[in-house]
Amino acid sequence: MVQAEYLADLEGLIDACGSLHGHICPGQVLGVRMATLGCRLAGIEDPRGLDRKSLIVWIEIDRCVADAVCAVTGVRLGKRSLKYLDYGKVAATFLNLQTVRAYRILAKDESRGLADRLFPEIESKKERQMLAYREADEAELFTTEQVRIELDELELPGRPRRRVRCMECGEGINDGKEVADALGRRICRACAFGSYYRQDSSKSTRQGDVRVR
Numbered sequence: 001m002v003q004a005e006y007l008a009d010l011e012g013l014i015d016a017c018g019s020l021h022g023h024i025c026p027g028q029v030l031g032v033r034m035a036t037l038g039c040r041l042a043g044i045e046d047p048r049g050l051d052r053k054s055l056i057v058w059i060e061i062d063r064c065v066a067d068a069v070c071a072v073t074g075v076r077l078g079k080r081s082l083k084y085l086d087y088g089k090v091a092a093t094f095l096n097l098q099t100v101r102a103y104r105i106l107a108k109d110e111s112r113g114l115a116d117r118l119f120p121e122i123e124s125k126k127e128r129q130m131l132a133y134r135e136a137d138e139a140e141l142f143t144t145e146q147v148r149i150e151l152d153e154l155e156l157p158g159r160p161r162r163r164v165r166c167m168e169c170g171e172g173i174n175d176g177k178e179v180a181d182a183l184g185r186r187i188c189r190a191c192a193f194g195s196y197y198r199q200d201s202s203k204s205t206r207q208g209d210v211r212v213r
Helices: 003-008 010-021 026-042 064-073 109-118 125-135 189-193
Strands: 055-059 082-084 091-096 101-107 142-147 163-165 172-174
Touching (some): 010 026, 026 055, 026 091, 026 101, 026 142
Parallel strands (some): 055 082
Antiparallel strands (some): 091 101, 163 172
16 A cells, blocks of 8 residues: 555544454544544654654543554554653644654544534434544644654653662662652652552562562
């Protein structure tokens, strides 16, 4: 398939998203439209092939849209080509590393009402939304803006470029994610700002000397 045709195959991309996500839903269709638009604006024609090392995507929500963007573009957290920011917004930014061209794509809140306006005869809300997201103009679905991304070398894909040990908990930290505390010590963000988990005081596990009580 010619590279440009890959992003034009809307139905094929939606099917691929369904395989990854487990089902096809309005969020998947919207995510496919977002990903194809973002790639096109950034100058990426073959995100899963020839251009796979040229694209980095920042996704701002952990919903169906995120899986669709990953399915279309092939970006992954493990490859460091996907960056996740928990903003709770249906938005993503697409950066072409070769040209440094970047575009942020934001789904319009009013796009939710398109389904009722375009397909009032369809009873199912889900089906109305899926059809609207398939057929609506991009300008009706999204706002786009060209942005600048100041990407630090430590954020680039590839092998870890630096590793330090947290001076509070002793755990390793990759690629400059440490912070300095009031004493000037390099510590992890969990120690600095609090972590998402709490230790279970009823159980204790230590490396090299596993104990459970």
